[in-house]
Amino acid sequence: MISDAVSLSKIDKIYNEAVEHHKAGRLPQAEALYRNILNNNPKHADALCMLGLLAGQVGRNSDALELIKKSLAIKPDSFLAHSSMGGIYHNSYKFAEAEAAHKKALKLNPSSPEIYNNLGDVLREQGKVTEAIENYRKALAIKPRDSVTYVNLGNAVFDTADVVTAMKYYQKAIEINPSDRNASSNLLLMMHYDPSFSRKALFAEARKWAEKFTPESLMANGHDNVKDPGRKLRIGYVSGDFKNHPVGYYIETVILNHDRKNFEIYCYANQRYGDALTLKITQNVDQLRNICALDDEAAAKLIIADKIDILIDLAGHTRGNRLLLFARKPAPLQITWIGYFDTTGMKSMDYILCDKYLILEGEEKYYTEKPLYIRGCYLCLEKPDSSPAVSELPALKNGYVTFASFNNSRKLTEEVILCWAEVMSKIPHSRILLKSRVFIDKEVCKRFTLIFRQKGIGEERIKFSGHTSTEQMFAEYGEVDIAFDPFPFNGNTTTSHALFSGIPVITLSGNQYAWRMSESILTAIGREEWVARTVAEYIEKAVTLAADFSRLAEIRKNLRNELLNSSLYDGKSFTSNLEGLYRDIWKNWCRS
Numbered sequence: 001m002i003s004d005a006v007s008l009s010k011i012d013k014i015y016n017e018a019v020e021h022h023k024a025g026r027l028p029q030a031e032a033l034y035r036n037i038l039n040n041n042p043k044h045a046d047a048l049c050m051l052g053l054l055a056g057q058v059g060r061n062s063d064a065l066e067l068i069k070k071s072l073a074i075k076p077d078s079f080l081a082h083s084s085m086g087g088i089y090h091n092s093y094k095f096a097e098a099e100a101a102h103k104k105a106l107k108l109n110p111s112s113p114e115i116y117n118n119l120g121d122v123l124r125e126q127g128k129v130t131e132a133i134e135n136y137r138k139a140l141a142i143k144p145r146d147s148v149t150y151v152n153l154g155n156a157v158f159d160t161a162d163v164v165t166a167m168k169y170y171q172k173a174i175e176i177n178p179s180d181r182n183a184s185s186n187l188l189l190m191m192h193y194d195p196s197f198s199r200k201a202l203f204a205e206a207r208k209w210a211e212k213f214t215p216e217s218l219m220a221n222g223h224d225n226v227k228d229p230g231r232k233l234r235i236g237y238v239s240g241d242f243k244n245h246p247v248g249y250y251i252e253t254v255i256l257n258h259d260r261k262n263f264e265i266y267c268y269a270n271q272r273y274g275d276a277l278t279l280k281i282t283q284n285v286d287q288l289r290n291i292c293a294l295d296d297e298a299a300a301k302l303i304i305a306d307k308i309d310i311l312i313d314l315a316g317h318t319r320g321n322r323l324l325l326f327a328r329k330p331a332p333l334q335i336t337w338i339g340y341f342d343t344t345g346m347k348s349m350d351y352i353l354c355d356k357y358l359i360l361e362g363e364e365k366y367y368t369e370k371p372l373y374i375r376g377c378y379l380c381l382e383k384p385d386s387s388p389a390v391s392e393l394p395a396l397k398n399g400y401v402t403f404a405s406f407n408n409s410r411k412l413t414e415e416v417i418l419c420w421a422e423v424m425s426k427i428p429h430s431r432i433l434l435k436s437r438v439f440i441d442k443e444v445c446k447r448f449t450l451i452f453r454q455k456g457i458g459e460e461r462i463k464f465s466g467h468t469s470t471e472q473m474f475a476e477y478g479e480v481d482i483a484f485d486p487f488p489f490n491g492n493t494t495t496s497h498a499l500f501s502g503i504p505v506i507t508l509s510g511n512q513y514a515w516r517m518s519e520s521i522l523t524a525i526g527r528e529e530w531v532a533r534t535v536a537e538y539i540e541k542a543v544t545l546a547a548d549f550s551r552l553a554e555i556r557k558n559l560r561n562e563l564l565n566s567s568l569y570d571g572k573s574f575t576s577n578l579e580g581l582y583r584d585i586w587k588n589w590c591r592s
Contacts, residue, residue, distance in 0.1 A: 011037055015047060027054055027293065045075035049084055056088040058293045059272045064088045079108040083115055090122050091272045098122040113143035117152060124156050127437040127466050129444055132156045147177035151186060158186075159438050160447060161412045163194050181213045181324075185317040192342065192514050193410060195488040199512055203366040206345030209317075210368070214327035214346050220300075223332040225309050227590040233582060235263050236308035236331065239339065240270040240320025242288070243278045246493040247314050247339045252277065253382045255284050257575035263582070266306055268299065270315075270322050296324040303330035310582055313349065316340020332589055336369060338379060341489075341514035343367040351585065353578075354378050357520040358513045372581055376567040377524040378517075380574035381496055383564065386471055390502040390560050391478035393553040400429040401546040404480040404503075406473065406494045409436040409444070411486035414451055419535055420484050421455035423542045430546065433463045433480060435473070440466035477501035481552055482545055487538075490518040499525065499563050502556035504545060506530050508538045525566045 018033035052067030086101035116139035123132035136153040154169030173183035241247040311331035315321035337353035352369040483498035485507035507518035532538035
């Protein structure tokens with residue numbers, strides 16, 4: 001305890017010591033010192049702020065906001081407090097509040113590249129891509145050799161489907177900082193949106209990433225899990241998306257249907273923020289452990305201590321992944337599934353869960369993992385909690401067909417838009433609805449409108465819509481007659497949502513996992529006729545379907561029931577099949 005008579009310089013020294021612990025990740029030591037200072041001086045604004053920042057780092061966002069607000073009440077012009085508040089709001093998914101806080105911080109310190117970068121992040125989260133890009137450029141004008149900002153700039157440009165320019169920014173980030181694994185992961189991920197990259201090239205890039213960042217020397221030297229092929233198994237799922245996110249909803253049905261007599265379920269959440277789905281998952285597993293504040297070594301030790309038998313990665317190279325945790329091989333068997341769409345490139349990952357449509361015979365050579373084939377489709381779905389009844393076919397009322405894509409804007413490359421415009425040029429008076437987060441940005445909308453114009457499609461035939469609630473999204477599906485699936489990166493959540501709304505989805509099947517996801521879903525419901533093998537066939541299928549209103553009306557009437565009665569919504573059977581695969585690979589490990 002600090003004595004009452006201690007000098008201001010002594011408190012400053014202790015505060016500086018706390019900050020050093022904080023920066024080094026020694027959070028318990030930092031917290032103890034911050035609290036020690038506050039016990040003697042409750043109005044130490046910076047200690048309050050830093051304690052709030054620490055609380056946010058370990059997921060206590062409400063505590064964090066309360067502490068930082070106390071700090072601001074004492075020191076209202078604190079750059080530290082406003083910038084910290086912006087970070088806490090960002091982590092709490094309160095992006096408008098985060099934007100306001102970062103802008104206040106910039107007024108106090110207009111030469112901070114970090115705040116321009118952070119402001120760019122929250123603007124991008126809201127779909128304000130043009131403004132986000134401007135702020136990233138301002139950050140780089142002050143700090144031109146910052147790889148993190150180049151990655152963020154690449155992400156924002158990628159949101160406009162400008163793959164070529166985004167790739168240049170990722171490559172610049174890697175040039176500045178070759179050890180920036182996120183830049184390398186983003187580059188690898190983005191290559192899947194460009195059909196010019198072969199399977200061989202994608203595999204080579206994945207191996208290059210793994211050899212650089214996950215050397216085999218990181219792997220554990222063995223596991224002492226009891227080799228009993230019939231015992232109760234401990235299954236661990238690792239994700240940053242145990243929340244309102246496609247991965248959260250895919251894994252939900254599995255968790256709800258696991259056989260708890262034979263399987264003990266652990267979830268390792270790499271996320272600071274939870275929601276109703278997080279709570280639902282927490283209530284239906286044996287343990288949910290938050291690992292966002294743990295480094296990879298500490299998280300691996302935790303998993304080893306938990307004696308997990310099979311560990312499942314639900315992120316791959318996407319945001320929030322913990323691939324370096326998997327590189328340490330904390331479990332005897334490791335599987336990648338759902339969150340990514342290709343090989344991780346890592347030798348420590350034993351299997352990739354897939355189906356026979358995603359990885360064809362002979363393609364195993366492009367995976368470091370062994371394909372683990374599940375019967376039917378590679379995923380299973382839960383019925384949405386709230387969605388409207390299927391509406392009457394809009395074309396009957398409108399007198400024209402409305403096409404749509406609710407896919408991420410990154411997938412809408414110029415080649416894809418020109419294909420859709422070609423379809424529309426053959427269907428007089430047809431319209432298209434494009435829905436994605438960035439379509440609140442007028443400049444982005446203008447860019448896409450100009451591509452449509454190349455095929456003679458005027459802006460009066462195009463409608464843009466930004467991010468909305470799930471309920472509003474399903475209401476907008478009520479305006480749609482036919483859904484377009486993008487390529488080479490298909491939809492999966494968007495495909496299932498459209499089908500659930502009674503809307504046929506036209507897809508193009510290609511040469512890689514990500515280019516066959518919709519084919520897998522459509523085949524599972526017996527609608528292979530909507531799967532094209534060439535762009536010409538894609539256009540023909542869309543044009544033929546759009547010309548027959550009576551057929552579209554009949555499809556709309558029956559499609560939801562077809563979906564709900566298919567294997568896609570049979571969570572019990574899917575999970576039983578999955579558990580059978582877990583048991584099979586466990587038996588093989590016990591024999592090895």
